[in-house]
Amino acid sequence: MNEPIFLRLRKRLSVKPSAVITLGDVCQLYWDGVREDELNRMPIYQIKPEDGHFIVIDIMQVIRKLRTLYPEVPLEVQGAPQVIVEVMNPRKKANPVLVTLVWLILFIGSGLAIMNFHTDVSMQQVHQRIYYLITGKNSQQPLWLQIPYSLGIGMGMILFFNHLFRKRITEEPSPLEVELFLYQQNLDQYYVQNENKENQRTKT
Structure with missing residues (x-):
């Protein structure tokens, strides 16, 4: 013993x-x-x-x-x-209408954010200038630059979040997962401190 x-x-x-x-x-x-x-x-x-x-x-x-x-x-x-x-309380089934509405809002909002960013930095003029420097010709729509650039944005987002639908590309956590982990740690610390305060109140 x-x-x-x-x-x-x-x-x-x-x-x-x-x-x-x-x-x-x-x-x-x-x-x-x-x-x-x-x-x-x-x-x-x-x-x-x-x-x-x-x-x-x-x-x-x-x-x-x-x-x-x-x-x-x-x-x-x-x-x-x-x-x-x-x-872990039982979760309610997701409402398809609400899910679709949230998906549309996020999709439109993210698209507007990307377009506003490109407008702020004059991305179209940059592509036109690069096209002129390479070919020596002026073009209002240099598609052979804009199409690969648009595809590159999508590929960059996939690599950044390290997920293709539900499949993880590499074993490394994505920046979003790291931020969620830090957020969960802060929540846990808050619950612990709040519990200590409640215990002190009950003693007084």
Whole structure:
């Protein structure tokens, strides 16, 4: 019984509504290899309807549970001090009309943004000037420059977002995925800090 229990709290967890969160769900643990299964099944928290979509479980809740069963066993805690639990409520089916409307708005808006940018930088005059420098002739529509340029914009967007429909081109994350990852980290930090403030209010 003198061998310590090693705990590493996970950073994030997704569960179903009304689920029972166990010790094995919120952390990785190692003991003597025999009683680990019993510890993994130990309940930590019961999801309630009033909990909302996100719950923060602190390492102190885990320690209190372990101390009730094994008060004399030393604990070695590593990793994050809190784990964020996301309650995965059933998703509603997407409305096809709403999806089509949003797609049209984004498509038209992005097209207008590209056209306005090209107007601001006088892209048509640039193409005309390049055509004149190469051929020595004036042309109001140098298509052999404009068509490859337009195709290049599409190819550049595909390479930038690293996706062709749902297929990933390379294993590297796209800039959009990196930004979403950073945004999720900021959200997690906000939930943790907000939970700490709520705990301080309840104590006063």
